[in-house]
Amino acid sequence: MKKFLIPAVVIAAIVLLYEQSQExxxxxxxxxxIAVFMYLLYKLNARIPHxxxxxxxxxxxxxxx
Numbered sequence: 001m002k003k004f005l006i007p008a009v010v011i012a013a014i015v016l017l018y019e020q021s022q023e024x025x026x027x028x029x030x031x032x033x034i035a036v037f038m039y040l041l042y043k044l045n046a047r048i049p050h051x052x053x054x055x056x057x058x059x060x061x062x063x064x065x
Contacts (some may be wrong), residue, residue: 005044012037 016033019025 002044002047005040005047009037009040009044012040 012033016030016037019029019033
């Protein structure tokens with residue numbers, strides 16, 4: 001899935017930048033490419049593991065009273 005997301009993010013960014021370079025950019029294409037870009041970044045970010053693992057969280061929860 002990650003192999004699909006990274007090129008898709010790049011393509012969405014290229015479409016957005018190309019559309020903005022036009023003399024009169026189409027608002028709908030710009031809005032759609034921003035929405036797709038943000039969605040793909042969200043999906044890509046969801047696959048990155050958190051810095052803290054569960055063992056650190058359980059230790060920290062015992063310290064707080």
